[in-house]
Amino acid sequence: MMEIPDVIKGILILVFVFVPIEKVLAAHHQKLLREGWFTDLCYYFSGYFIGHGTTKLLIVFVLMSQGSIPILSKFVGQQPLILQVTAAIFIGDLCFYFIHRLLHTVPWLWKFHAIHHSSTHIDWLATVRVHPFEQILTKACQMIPLYLLGFSSEALAIYIIFSSAIAFFIHANVRVKFPILKWIIATPEFHSWHHDRYPQKSAQNLAVQLPILDYIFGTLYMPENEQPKQYGTKLNTTTNYFNHLIYPFKNWHKKNADK
Secondary structure, three states, X not given: XXXXXXXXXXXXXXXXXXXXXXXXXXXXXXXXXXXXXXXXXXXXHHHHHHHHHHHHHHHHHHHHOOOOOHHHHHHXXXXXXXXXXXXXXXXXXXXHHHHHHHHHHOHHHHHHHHHHHOXXXXXXXXXXXXXXXXXXXXXXXXXXXXXXXXXXXXXXXXXXXXXXXXXXXXXXXXXXXXXXXHHOOXXXXXXXXXXXXXXXXXXXXXXXXXXXXXXXXXXXXXXXXXXXXXXXOOOOOOOOHHHHHHHHHOOOOOOOOOO
């Protein structure tokens, strides 16, 4: 019997986990096959292979640069696994926070990130709508410091699984409130405001795992008993995977991308 490829197993698991949850706990009513679902499915499959390829390239890069930093690597590698994972989450999300902030504030970087924000429907599948350039950039910014610091392979594996799981979780179309948890770990309530069509701040809720980072850097926005009324951003291209790929390179001379 032919074994099912991991990429297929992944999408099936996501469907069986999130579709029923979003059906019962939906924050916004929307069709299962909503606008742009096929485009996002293309992103899922391309992103899967790009992500795996990027990870291998980053490992090669670290090895060619003589590996981890010896003194720090020895210290980090001796720590208990739970402490390593906790530190990896903090460092990884801190690195992501700053590159994410640049994606929102540097015009030519926003051209790439605008693709992710173009989705007018936020759900688990919208998670994967990320331009390949942005995917490689953010993954490198998150993972290179962790490789250089010498975190164990077990800690990195747990961190990667956690990062993937929480990415789908925070984009889920659910109305559930997490009174205490929402201040500790990113939740759909927290991240939905990041996708607000009319944000209160130029860049808000930039962390994807630890809301405390937005609190520290003044970009937290999470009002009580409210939720965004509209998602997305204007994008002068049709919702098509290949149109999205070339979009950031069109009219390159223009300073400002669509908002």
